[in-house]
Amino acid sequence: MIDLSKLPAINERYRMFSEITSEASADAEFAFSAKDNLTAVGFRARAGSAILEGYEPVFDAACVEKMRSAGGFLVGKTNMDEFGFGSFSVNSAYGVPRNPYDAERSCGGSSGGAACAAAVMDGHVALGVSTGGSIACPASFCGVYGMAPTYGRVSKHGLIDYGNSMDKVGILSGDAKDLGRYLPVISGEDRRDPTSCNHPPLAKKFRKLKSVALVRSETSAGVDAAIRAAEEELRSMSVDVEAVSMDTLRYALPAYYVLASAEGSTNIARYCGLRYGRQDGDLSMKFDDYFTSMRSQYLGEETKRRVILGTFTRMSGFRDKYYAKALGVRNAIISEYKKIFERFDAVLTPTMPFISPRFDEISGMSALESYRADVLSVPPNLSGLPHVSMPCGYSEGMPVGMMLTADHWNDDMLLSAAEDWQDRFTAIPPEVSL
Amino acid sequence: MKIGLEVHVQLPTRSKMFCSCPTEGDAEPNTRICPVCMGFPGSKPSLNGEALKLGLKLAKMLECSIPDTTWFSRKIYFYPDLAKNFQITQQETPVGLGGVYMLGDKPIRITRIHLEEDPGKIKRTSDGSSLIDYNRSGIPLAEIVTEPDISSPAEARKFLASLLADIRHTIDLEPDSERSVRCDCNISVGKERCEVKNVTGLKNVERALTFEVVRQTKILRAGGKIERETRHFDEERKVTTSARKKEFEADYGYINEPDLGTYHIARMASEIENKETPMEMAVRFENDYGMTAKAARQIISTDIRLAGFFEDLAAATDTETAKCLVSGVVSSNWKGFEPTKGSLDDIISMVRRFKEGKITDVECNMRVRCIMTGDEDTCRICSEDLDKIVGRALDENPSVIADYAANEKAANRIIGAVMKETGGTYSSAEIVSAVRRLITERL
Ligand SMILES: [Zn+2]
Numbered sequence: 044m045i046d047l048s049k050l051p052a053i054n055e056r057y058r059m060f061s062e063i064t065s066e067a068s069a070d071a072e073f074a075f076s077a078k079d080n081l082t083a084v085g086f087r088a089r090a091g092s093a094i095l096e097g098y099e100p101v102f103d104a105a106c107v108e109k110m111r112s113a114g115g116f117l118v119g120k121t122n123m124d125e126f127g128f129g130s131f132s133v134n135s136a137y138g139v140p141r142n143p144y145d146a147e148r149s150c151g152g153s154s155g156g157a158a159c160a161a162a163v164m165d166g167h168v169a170l171g172v173s174t175g176g177s178i179a180c181p182a183s184f185c186g187v188y189g190m191a192p193t194y195g196r197v198s199k200h201g202l203i204d205y206g207n208s209m210d211k212v213g214i215l216s217g218d219a220k221d222l223g224r225y226l227p228v229i230s231g232e233d234r235r236d237p238t239s240c241n242h243p244p245l246a247k248k249f250r251k252l253k254s255v256a257l258v259r260s261e262t263s264a265g266v267d268a269a270i271r272a273a274e275e276e277l278r279s280m281s282v283d284v285e286a287v288s289m290d291t292l293r294y295a296l297p298a299y300y301v302l303a304s305a306e307g308s309t310n311i312a313r314y315c316g317l318r319y320g321r322q323d324g325d326l327s328m329k330f331d332d333y334f335t336s337m338r339s340q341y342l343g344e345e346t347k348r349r350v351i352l353g354t355f356t357r358m359s360g361f362r363d364k365y366y367a368k369a370l371g372v373r374n375a376i377i378s379e380y381k382k383i384f385e386r387f388d389a390v391l392t393p394t395m396p397f398i399s400p401r402f403d404e405i406s407g408m409s410a411l412e413s414y415r416a417d418v419l420s421v422p423p424n425l426s427g428l429p430h431v432s433m434p435c436g437y438s439e440g441m442p443v444g445m446m447l448t449a450d451h452w453n454d455d456m457l458l459s460a461a462e463d464w465q466d467r468f469t470a471i472p473p474e475v476s477l
Numbered sequence: 478m479k480i481g482l483e484v485h486v487q488l489p490t491r492s493k494m495f496c497s498c499p500t501e502g503d504a505e506p507n508t509r510i511c512p513v514c515m516g517f518p519g520s521k522p523s524l525n526g527e528a529l530k531l532g533l534k535l536a537k538m539l540e541c542s543i544p545d546t547t548w549f550s551r552k553i554y555f556y557p558d559l560a561k562n563f564q565i566t567q568q569e570t571p572v573g574l575g576g577v578y579m580l581g582d583k584p585i586r587i588t589r590i591h592l593e594e595d596p597g598k599i600k601r602t603s604d605g606s607s608l609i610d611y612n613r614s615g616i617p618l619a620e621i622v623t624e625p626d627i628s629s630p631a632e633a634r635k636f637l638a639s640l641l642a643d644i645r646h647t648i649d650l651e652p653d654s655e656r657s658v659r660c661d662c663n664i665s666v667g668k669e670r671c672e673v674k675n676v677t678g679l680k681n682v683e684r685a686l687t688f689e690v691v692r693q694t695k696i697l698r699a700g701g702k703i704e705r706e707t708r709h710f711d712e713e714r715k716v717t718t719s720a721r722k723k724e725f726e727a728d729y730g731y732i733n734e735p736d737l738g739t740y741h742i743a744r745m746a747s748e749i750e751n752k753e754t755p756m757e758m759a760v761r762f763e764n765d766y767g768m769t770a771k772a773a774r775q776i777i778s779t780d781i782r783l784a785g786f787f788e789d790l791a792a793a794t795d796t797e798t799a800k801c802l803v804s805g806v807v808s809s810n811w812k813g814f815e816p817t818k819g820s821l822d823d824i825i826s827m828v829r830r831f832k833e834g835k836i837t838d839v840e841c842n843m844r845v846r847c848i849m850t851g852d853e854d855t856c857r858i859c860s861e862d863l864d865k866i867v868g869r870a871l872d873e874n875p876s877v878i879a880d881y882a883a884n885e886k887a888a889n890r891i892i893g894a895v896m897k898e899t900g901g902t903y904s905s906a907e908i909v910s911a912v913r914r915l916i917t918e919r920l
Contacts, residue, residue, distance in 0.1 A: 081519075082518070082519040088518060088519065090518070095518065098518060100512075100517070100518070100519055101512065101517075102512060102519070102520075104519060199521060200519070200520075200521055201519040202519060203518040203519050204518075204736075206735075207735035207736050208733075208735035234523060235521060235523060236521045236523075236736075237521070237522075237523050237524065237736065237737055237738055238735075238736065238737075238738065305732050306732060306735055308553075308730075309551050309553050309563050309730070309732060312553055312555065312561065312562035312563055313516050313518070313560070313561045313562050313563075315555065315562060317557060318515060318516070318517075318560070319517060319518070326606075330555075330556070330557050331555060334555055354730055357730040357731065357732050358728050358730055359728050359730075362730075362731070366732060370733075
């Protein structure tokens with residue numbers, strides 16, 4: 044029996060959910076949550092956007108369906124940046140989740156609500172979605188484990204798209220073992236999503252991580268110290284750690300923002316207040332005026348910015364310079380990763396260059412500054428590579444995360460590595476008193 | 478004058494292009510829809526392989542080159558009948574490129590053929606509001622784009638009729654009303670071209686183009702300049718009106734469709750055994766039946782089904798008889814004739830009777846015309862038994878019976894009258910014997 048009586052109070056404090064179940068208890072094997080861009084019958088699916096207010100999906104996302112049939116009880120939909128557009132979960136129409144370690148700080152994004160739920164609720168499994176780091180970033184900021192599998196490993200049926208060629212459903216949890224327990228549950232080919240794949244099937248083979256390529260980068264002093272300590276710890280676990288440089292990585296961020304915005308802007312096109320969600324505009328208007336008025340009113344600022352950015356990069360005359368070029372950059376980055384995987388089992392980096400920023404710092408950031416926060420979490424996402432963020436230290440009382448990236452379809456190695464790491468690392472859980 | 482066409486044909490798949498909704502038959506508005514063809518958030522398209530196969534068949538028929546791999550693109554524009562506000566189409570890798578279509582002796586170059594999904598339908602109501610029916614949303618379309626090789630509105634119509642017959646033959650498209658064809662027509666009389674969008678049906682294509690010829694010619698004669706623009710054809714008033722100037726020309730912002738994969742089609746294409754193309758058939762007719770190139774193309778370009786019938790008839794009778802009949806009475810009555818298996822078999826058995834000497838060539842022609850046209854006068858004569866006609870003639874001249882008893886030559890009066898009435902349908906031997914027989918019965 045799962046006791047859900049405290050859920051409303053928890054959510055009141057942390058705002059990690061955009062919608063919670065109305066039940067007080069449930070007879071189920073385990074409790075899980077789904078990010079609000081995953082459809083689930085019985086819940087609205089609004090993806091953090093006001094324009095989707097009222098959208099009640101008629102089908103479960105594949106991952107939700109699989110978790111339910113494995114005995115899971117869906118407790119709620121977790122809060123997120125609108126359509127995934129953000130790194131701090133502040134771009135939501137349904138409140139801003141508070142960091143469990145410091146309520147004045149961000150949970151990270153865009154799966155901020157999911158990371159918060161994973162950090163605060165015991166034994167909770169949170170389904171998250173990553174496009175450019177939306178699982179790793181909040182996992183790092185909230186001190187939990189977050190795994191984004193190989194692109195195609197988990198069906199995207201029922202996922203409200205952001206950047207379709209990069210979107211991946213993954214899992215966040217306070218317990219590394221949950222990743223290995225539930226990722227196989229939600230994995231597998233699905234005819235309803237032609238990009239899904241099951242070659243090879245995900246099985247835990249307990250392959251040990253033997254070598255990592257450490258890519259150093261510009262980070263805050265606190266993050267740097269935590270990573271250096273983790274490096275030593277890994278060596279003591281008989282993992283070879285060797286520093287390498289990856290020259291193409293600096294192109295990952297611009298290539299990612301071009302591709303993700305180009306795809307994102309086409310996905311956002313369908314939201315025009317006509318067939319679902321908000322439909323309360325003045326229908327006597329001409330259709331294009333109606334669309335403009337609904338989109339102006341109900342899409343958030345960051346969404347508008349990305350729609351404009353994405354539309355620009357695919358306009359004739361600019362398309363080759365931006366969109367087509369970014370496709371080429373993606374291939375170059377994948378090639379560089381592949382070269383590294385000839386010598387190493389995984390790439391190690393900090394997950395984020397700094398600890399979670401305070402909300403007042405975030406509101407002072409320009410769009411470009413906040414995009415730069417994703418500099419380390421973007422490359423594996425752009426390349427469709429599996430990656431896991433793990434807590435590896437604390438700075439100013441806030442968690443620091445490190446990220447392991449493995450070659451395509453080597454998800455099982457990361458699952459083992461996360462469990463091994465959890466055995467050695469002493470996590471400091473947030474103080475949650477209710 | 479240069480005319481180029483973009484022809485949209487719905488492909489006869491059982492389910493839609495990216496979902497399992499049915500495509501066939503009429504249905505109440507918005508009953509053949511699902512989250513995919515409605516573009517509901519979270520839904521994903523999956524390609525119906527049958528649509529790809531039909532597209533490849535057409536690409537082969539049009540002698541296009543087929544790429545090794547193909548993928549889809551998103552074409553983004555905002556319109557209420559477009560469920561996702563983008564259309565899944567093919568931009569960079571169409572299933573076919575650089576083909577040719579022979580219209581009689583004239584090659585019409587084919588720029589490309591690509592696949593895409595149909596949008597829904599908008600219905601305007603009398604109170605000025607609009608209703609949207611998404612049943613059509615997601616039905617697979619092939620778009621065939623020609624080079625500007627067509628030189629008159631009449632030729633455009635001829636091309637379309639001929640192309641459609643071949644398309645139907647190639648992919649077993651039901652011979653339904655010509656309205657299922659939609660065309661974008663590009664036409665330039667002078668240097669600048671205009672595009673008339675979304676014209677439905679062969680007749681309207683010719684009308685819209687003819688209107689444009691007159692309009693553009695008038696402007697040029699008056700020393701004016703043609704503005705490059707998109708125009709709309711008003712079916713009621715039979716005129717084209719300006720829809721969008723060039724400076725507002727849409728930028729569709731194509732990107733690769735990331736929800737679908739890359740399809741390796743070279744193998745699939747090589748495994749497709751297309752029915753013989755019309756061009757190939759013409760060559761075979763020359764060789765097998767000793768036809769001139771012109772005669773062979775004449776039959777085939779009239780209707781591929783006419784060519785098929787010629788072969789059936791030649792097999793049932795002989796080449797010379799079939800050539801004679803098909804180039805004569807069958808060709809001249811083909812327009813407006815809806816051939817069915819039954820009607821074609823009737824014609825064949827009629828020609829057999831002629832070959833066996835049971836009916837004259839004149840009767841044979843008349844009976845074939847009756848089967849094909851259903852023309853009343855022709856059919857009345859054909860359907861009546863010779864005995865009845867003779868009997869009526871005897872009823873009208875009862876004295877002949879008595880006269881005949883005295884002198885058999887009295888029968889000639891009846892024979893002459895019946896010959897005159899039947900106009901050569903029956904041989905004189907048949908008439909003579911029928912008249913004699915019937916008079917003897919009444920004696
Ligand atoms: Zn459908």
